[in-house]
Amino acid sequence: xxxxxxxxxxxxxxxxxxxxxxxxxxxxxxxxxxxxxxxxxxxxxxxxxxxxxxxxxxxxxxxxxxxxxxxxxxxxxxxxxxxxxxxxxxxxxxxxxxxxxxxxxxxxxxxxxxxxxxxxxxxxxxxxxxxxxxx
Numbered sequence: 001x002x003x004x005x006x007x008x009x010x011x012x013x014x015x016x017x018x019x020x021x022x023x024x025x026x027x028x029x030x031x032x033x034x035x036x037x038x039x040x041x042x043x044x045x046x047x048x049x050x051x052x053x054x055x056x057x058x059x060x061x062x063x064x065x066x067x068x069x070x071x072x073x074x075x076x077x078x079x080x081x082x083x084x085x086x087x088x089x090x091x092x093x094x095x096x097x098x099x100x101x102x103x104x105x106x107x108x109x110x111x112x113x114x115x116x117x118x119x120x121x122x123x124x125x126x127x128x129x130x131x132x133x134x135x
Contacts, residue, residue, distance in 0.1 A: 010050040011073040013038065013057075019074045021083040022059055037061070056090075063104065067093035 011019075014029040017038065023029040030047050032038055038045060039058040051057070055070045068087040077083070117125060 009073060010052050011075050012047070013040070013045055013049045013051050014047045015075050016051050016070070016073055016086070017059070019077050019083065020086045021077070021080060022061070032059075032061075057087075063100065064097055065093075066097065 014026050014033060017023050017029040017032075018026045023032065029038075033045060033047050036044050037060040040049065040051065040055055042058070051070055051073065053070050053072055057068050057070065059066045059068065067090045069090060070086065071088055072086045074083075074086055
């Protein structure tokens with residue numbers, strides 16, 4: 001990487017998220033930051049906040065929440081292997097994501113009926129809902 005990329009060794013958080021390939025566009029990165037889905041050291045940040053190597057980010061995307069340590073900064077979006085070298089996901093984050101994925105997988109197999117309920121099952125479900133929802 002050139003000196004211009006590391007110039008002051010700081011880069012805006014939206015540019016870094018885009019360069020590290022967490023988001024396809026800077027606009028999506030900006031929206032996520034403004035929505036509180038990106039935190040720096042447990043605090044919400046502004047789009048213009050500059051990050052440096054050593055900062056720890058928490059990034060929530062859909063079901064996944066990652067905690068990453070910034071190893072390098074870049075303002076340019078490069079190939080995926082280069083982008084992955086910009087950060088390192090923490091061990092606790094990897095474990096937490098793996099457990100959450102397993103839980104979703106297990107819950108998905110339990111909650112999926114093989115077919116739509118018939119007339120009698122629908123009426124039984126309605127009675128059950130009325131029993132627990134008195135409104």
